[in-house]
Amino acid sequence: MSDPVLQACGIGVAYGTRRQPVTALHPTDLTLHAGESMAVVGRSGAGKSTLAEVLLGLRRPGSGYVMVRGERFCGFDRGPRAHLRHRVQGIPQDAGASLPPGVPVRLSIERALRRLGVGGDRRVHLAEAARIAHIDPGLLERTPRQLSGGQAQRAAIARAVAVAPDVVIADEPTSALDARTAAGLADALLALPARTGGALLLITHDDALAERCDRILTLREGKVEQSR
Numbered sequence: 001m002s003d004p005v006l007q008a009c010g011i012g013v014a015y016g017t018r019r020q021p022v023t024a025l026h027p028t029d030l031t032l033h034a035g036e037s038m039a040v041v042g043r044s045g046a047g048k049s050t051l052a053e054v055l056l057g058l059r060r061p062g063s064g065y066v067m068v069r070g071e072r073f074c075g076f077d078r079g080p081r082a083h084l085r086h087r088v089q090g091i092p093q094d095a096g097a098s099l100p101p102g103v104p105v106r107l108s109i110e111r112a113l114r115r116l117g118v119g120g121d122r123r124v125h126l127a128e129a130a131r132i133a134h135i136d137p138g139l140l141e142r143t144p145r146q147l148s149g150g151q152a153q154r155a156a157i158a159r160a161v162a163v164a165p166d167v168v169i170a171d172e173p174t175s176a177l178d179a180r181t182a183a184g185l186a187d188a189l190l191a192l193p194a195r196t197g198g199a200l201l202l203i204t205h206d207d208a209l210a211e212r213c214d215r216i217l218t219l220r221e222g223k224v225e226q227s228r
């Protein structure tokens with residue numbers, strides 16, 4: 001098997017205070033390889049989003065660390081390494097609200113590419129990202145508010161894949177969509193590993209969707225209950 005693109009070791013998170021900590025995630029290990037999809041399932045409050053936030057470098061874990069392509073990413077003495085941040089991209093439940101408002105999506109994607117110093121023809125990158133996300137490139141000229149829920153989720157996928165990340169983490173990306181739109185979006189997400197060579201971590205309530213992933217991690221009350 002290929003080298004891991006993402007390795008989490010002993011990730012633990014507690015909320016609350018130092019005196020009265022409330023454990024949200026007991027020390028958890030996770031390894032993702034290139035081209036692989038993994039579903040994370042579990043009831044509401046099981047710790048799925050907490051895990052995602054740590055892997056994205058958005059929440060500092062109380063214990064453990066995360067490596068990206070064998071490099072220290074976060075959970076060490078200092079904050080997340082800036083030069084690795086773009087390698088792990090997130091797609092939230094409500095992408096419309098997470099994309100910069102009032103800015104045509106194409107511009108936010110181009111800004112991200114420029115920030116990262118991605119060379120070459122940015123229009124080509126953009127067209128390729130739109131193709132992977134199954135979104136009409138013309139829709140990227142719109143601002144997030146001018147997009148439907150499903151279109152905004154696709155725009156978020158386009159933005160995520162444009163920077164060629166090693167890992168895409170989607171946290172219940174279909175839960176705000178009607179069944180048909182959700183099914184189309186799920187297809188686009190599940191096709192990502194094969195199309196980009198990166199890994200997909202898909203947090204979902206949908207057991208049928210989870211079954212379509214290569215592996216499934218089940219969380220229960222902050223502990224890995226089952227893993228396959």
Ligand SMILES: Nc1ncnc2c1ncn2[C@@H]1O[C@H](COP(=O)(O)OP(=O)(O)O)[C@@H](O)[C@H]1O
Pocket residue numbers: 015016023024042043044045046047048049050051
């Ligand atoms: N910001 C927070 N402050 C305090 N407790 C939190 C916070 N975020 C989540 N929790 C708690 O941590 C546990 C895990 O939450 P979460 O990771 O959101 O679960 P899931 O995404 O599986 O629904 C829950 O008990 C939740 O109430």
Ligand SMILES: [Mg+2]
Pocket residue numbers: 048049050171
């Ligand atoms: Mg959640």
